[in-house]
Amino acid sequence: MGTEIRRCSWCGNDPLYIKYHDEEWGKPVRDDHILFEFLILEGAQAGLSWITILRRREGYRQAFAGFDVKKVAAFNADDVGRLMNDQKIIRNRLKINSAISNAKLFIGIQKEFGSFADYIWGFMPGKEPLGNKVRTMADLPARTEISDAISKDMKKRGFKFFGTTICYAYMQATGMVNDHIEGCIAK
Template structure:
């Protein structure tokens, strides 16, 4: 079975690729989890974050934004003590801040997913050259627009490169290689 080459032979990356990455995502709790993991990933490898995912889920109440939005400074200190977590007070505070803004977007748009998917008119985007691997980028006009809007609304740690990664993970951008078994599946999944 052919996959995107970034998985290598690591079982955790393979499982993430095969079951989650690039699957069109419309579940807000999962959107918040993915965004929070992207925040934690800044400056680290994605594999590092995946290895710490369960500790992060424990530390952030299963990535429930309504609970995370209520965290205070003593809770930041508690999170810093959770075994296996990425110990960055700035990233932890960013996730708490982002939870508050996330809830405001849910209130305004009905769901965070509705807000995010409206940038592509609820369509999966595929850019010329991505499927054959001739074009590889880390950000683009779409991620610039989404990042800019998120920042205006108050999100932090979500620059264009981080947002591009999220759009890939959330299946809004299909960046599976054409030879990957998930490529066609991702384009065919119900939106």
């Protein structure tokens, strides 16, 4: 009788979801390029399931210049038109425009703080990830005081599609919090 592999139930048995769960979710990210990628992806996810975005991730990578923040910040009306016709991404004008606007704001934060990572991780106690004790998926919060504070500050700076719930999902995706259930192989 073999040992059963235990994972967080949210990833189900979809191979793409399992790979994301095992290799990325909850792992600390301090690289601005990856932090920008997740900013675009989490904003696109608003109102949709994460697997919907994960399945389109490569399409987003192609459509948004390999997640090069400077290139995305320079997108113009022609680029918006191109993106609105790109079936490999979610074709929502508000989300597309916010991704471009957020790229410009992201660069502003980099200039102000030295890096986006220094800014975002500055909200964390000791600039370190929080390892939450999660026994069941029901224990996962949708938001926290930290996600409230980050979201509020980013909204004040002009960011769109980054409310506290999206912010908390971003924190999970980039390993600012580790919400893997107890006994999970990725914990």
